[in-house]
Amino acid sequence: MSNLILASASPRRQALLSQLGTPFTVLPADIDERHDDGEVPRDYVMRMSRTKAEHVAQQYPDAWVLGADTIVTIDGRILGKPKDAADAAAMLSSLSGQVHDVMTGLALVQHDQGYMALETVSTRIYFHTLSDADISTYIAAKKPFDKAGAYAIQDQEGVLVDRYEGCYTNVVGLPLQRTAAMLRCAGLNLGGA
Numbered sequence: 001m002s003n004l005i006l007a008s009a010s011p012r013r014q015a016l017l018s019q020l021g022t023p024f025t026v027l028p029a030d031i032d033e034r035h036d037d038g039e040v041p042r043d044y045v046m047r048m049s050r051t052k053a054e055h056v057a058q059q060y061p062d063a064w065v066l067g068a069d070t071i072v073t074i075d076g077r078i079l080g081k082p083k084d085a086a087d088a089a090a091m092l093s094s095l096s097g098q099v100h101d102v103m104t105g106l107a108l109v110q111h112d113q114g115y116m117a118l119e120t121v122s123t124r125i126y127f128h129t130l131s132d133a134d135i136s137t138y139i140a141a142k143k144p145f146d147k148a149g150a151y152a153i154q155d156q157e158g159v160l161v162d163r164y165e166g167c168y169t170n171v172v173g174l175p176l177q178r179t180a181a182m183l184r185c186a187g188l189n190l191g192g193a
């Protein structure tokens with residue numbers, strides 16, 4: 001067991017964290033991801049990332065545990081992963097021609113030392129205007145059911161996202177520069193990063 005644990009089932013987060021060069025173990029945290037009524041997006045992603053990290057840290061109190069949660073937010077609403085194709089179509093049509101933010105919460109926890117660091121990172125996304133046919137073609141081809149907001153910036157060949165401002169890796173699920181800074185602050189060595 002490595003001293004650093006990524007509390008995530010996301011293959012994208014695992015691939016991104018590997019780029020920092022520090023060894024880690026993956027242990028997904030199966031938690032309830034429903035949001036509370038009236039909970040603002042920033043509070044929600046912080047609560048989710050903290051809950052994922054703490055869930056694993058309780059079992060491994062001497063390990064450093066990193067949890068993350070990514071959502072799409074538009075007009076104060078939270079879009080998580082779509083339930084089905086109809087939900088995905090409704091999400092993509094609400095994003096069509098609009099500007100939204102992708103927000104990731106990050107939590108680094110170490111129980112034995114009582115350590116907890118929380119961060120949020122936001123990236124602004126400008127979407128193209130999409131027709132109903134664009135939306136159904138995208139959903140049928142890409143099946144984006146495991147993605148917040150029903151799309152993946154890394155898997156859309158420019159048909160959805162016109163441009164973005166801010167951190168790209170944040171949209172894919174793990175803002176790398178901020179994650180590296182958090183790990184460094186906690187005294188964790190990063191191999192060459």
Ligand SMILES: Cc1cn([C@H]2C[C@H](O)[C@@H](COP(=O)(O)OP(=O)(O)OP(=O)(O)O)O2)c(=O)[nH]c1=O
Binds near residue numbers: 013
């Ligand atoms: C908007 C967007 C989201 N996503 C992904 C990132 C996250 O993996 C996912 C949001 O779901 P999350 O609940 O943040 O993460 P997860 O369920 O994949 O993994 P875990 O909870 O175990 O850590 O959407 C993309 O890959 N590309 C994108 O463009």
